[in-house]
Amino acid sequence: MKMIDVNKVVGVFIIRMLLGLIFLMQGFGKVFTWGMENVINADFFGDTFKDILPDYVIHITAYYTSYVELIGGFLLVVGLRANIALYALGSVLIIVTFGHGLAEPIWDLSHVMNRTILLVALLFLPRKWDKLSVDYLIQKHYSKKG
Numbered sequence: 001m002k003m004i005d006v007n008k009v010v011g012v013f014i015i016r017m018l019l020g021l022i023f024l025m026q027g028f029g030k031v032f033t034w035g036m037e038n039v040i041n042a043d044f045f046g047d048t049f050k051d052i053l054p055d056y057v058i059h060i061t062a063y064y065t066s067y068v069e070l071i072g073g074f075l076l077v078v079g080l081r082a083n084i085a086l087y088a089l090g091s092v093l094i095i096v097t098f099g100h101g102l103a104e105p106i107w108d109l110s111h112v113m114n115r116t117i118l119l120v121a122l123l124f125l126p127r128k129w130d131k132l133s134v135d136y137l138i139q140k141h142y143s144k145k146g
Helices: 003-034 036-041 043-049 055-078 082-103 110-124 134-145
Strands: none
Touching (some): 003 036, 003 082, 036 043, 043 055, 055 082, 082 110
């Protein structure tokens, strides 16, 4: 394998791992360390939106975003169903962006923009470069059978 090809494989791996670990650890912290009730009642979540959104929307959003971060992050780390994970995590970024904008029109975009850049990069980069993933091993296995 040429060095440029190695760089492509390693580059995609690093981006996928970074993004996966960011989301995995955030989701893990919300679900297992804090607990969902604490997330819902945290200042940045429930208190911010209690006068703007109905309680059921706050609860659904908290559970959805937290569990998608956890599961989607894990899927990216192992490289399994990466596209589906990216789509789901993209929806989380859209929800978070809307929520922050609803709560405060001018807010710090840095944590959303960095993740968005990594996520969109993975969507644009060819899947065939992601050779250090379970998806690649599955695809390779089935291509040998066919």
